[in-house]
Amino acid sequence: MTQDTPTIVTRDTLRNVAIIAHVDHGKTTLVDGLLKQSNVFRDPASAGVLIMDANDLERERGITILAKNTAITYQQTKINIIDTPGHADFGGEVERVLYMADGCLLLVDAVEGPMPQTRTVLAQALALGLRPIVVINKVDRANARVEQVLELTQDLFLDLATDAAQLEFPVIYTIARDGRAGFAPDALAPDLRPLLDTILNSVPAPRVEPNAPAQLLIASLDYDAHRGRIAVGRVHRGRVSLGEMLVQVVPGASPVRQKVTSLAVFDGLGRREVESAEAGEIVAVTGFSEARIGTTLTHPDAPEPLAAIAIEEPTLKLTFGVSTSPFAGRDGQFSTSRQLRERLFRELETNLSLRVELTEQPDIFSVAGRGELHLSILIETIRREGYEFQVSRPEVITRRIDGALSEPMEHLFIDTDDTLVAPGDDLRARDLKLVTLAAHRLDQDREVQLAAPGDLEDLGGVGQPHAQRDIRLDLALQP
Incomplete structure (x- = not known):
């Protein structure tokens, strides 16, 4: 086959953009708004919410687990949109689909600001050279702190940018729930056109x-x-x-x-x-x-592979085995070691963050994942398919780095009202290391603790028993 001399052209009528953020910052809700305002539905009002989260577990837990593709048309330009998970345990879903994008929308909650997974996904996007658009969402919240959140986001770019050009990025303010966007938090348009215009103007067309x-x-x-x-x-x-x-x-x-x-x-x-x-x-x-x-x-005449997709290694492992319960075989359709083995190894085809290994015992399999949520979703998915099995308690994966035994570390973020008692004493008993303690919002302090995953097992609302608590925990692997 004779090929013409390769010529680089720009496809001006196409954009490929991924939506990335920390969990619950509004990615899927924003995609809902884009779909409804792009005439995808005959009756947008009846389309519902969280349209892209069609998986039963996603709807039950209220989180995005699987990355998904959709496409809309705006001003004769097709926009391929990739909706990604926000939880750190599903970072493998984000890492593999970012290879399809040229730009990204980085959503940041106007109240919470940049969170652990915000840093992780932004670092991945910038490393791939994606053009970012910062979207500060939920600006209508009573305790929104838009200016401070923008400053914190700019600081994050300073830490992560791989070249000076990445420090220049457009900023859009949105209320994704209402389908509104604007170039200033107090001057939002009645629709998402400002965001769509920014995508066309800022995300590069494929060359x-x-x-x-x-x-x-x-x-x-x-x-x-x-x-x-x-x-x-x-x-x-x-x-x-x-x-x-x-x-x-x-x-x-x-x-x-x-x-x-x-x-x-x-x-x-x-x-x-x-x-x-x-x-x-x-x-x-x-x-x-x-x-x-x-x-x-x-093409057969040019079998040249592209660079492999790099995925971070697992941090937690447990074992799957054939059920030894006296009631084994009564509820499940598939209960043999052969059936369990086939199902676990089939999962490796789509779940890049997972590792499955055989053990010395033929009916027990070692399964490693990114975290407890990642593994729990796998367990529940397989259980609902009719498999019957038993699992062991999770163990942290250790490895030797320069001869020293090392384990993954986690950042524990604790937000408390500044009038309440901080839970520092309770956490120090778990051998955690205090990294920072600072004012996070006008009425709240943020305490950041560095911990091994095992130190955070069974951690709930700790603190002085006489003090009212308002604590949220966000976990992410330390980069």
């Missing part, structure tokens, strides 16, 4: 090589009962067409050549079948039975 050999990096996997495995990723160069042969390139493995049996792009909440997709577009393809997250699909 691509349309005539180069096709190259696509798989960042996510889905499954369809009729079509099989669905690989989702961004076309980095060239054009992918329905029916063409592509090569799966996996480091350390022989290339596998298979045909594109279906090709779709994202459109609203669904996918739209297309004959071909150009570089810069996010697509869903089928026909690649051995596809894995991080796999590169390329």
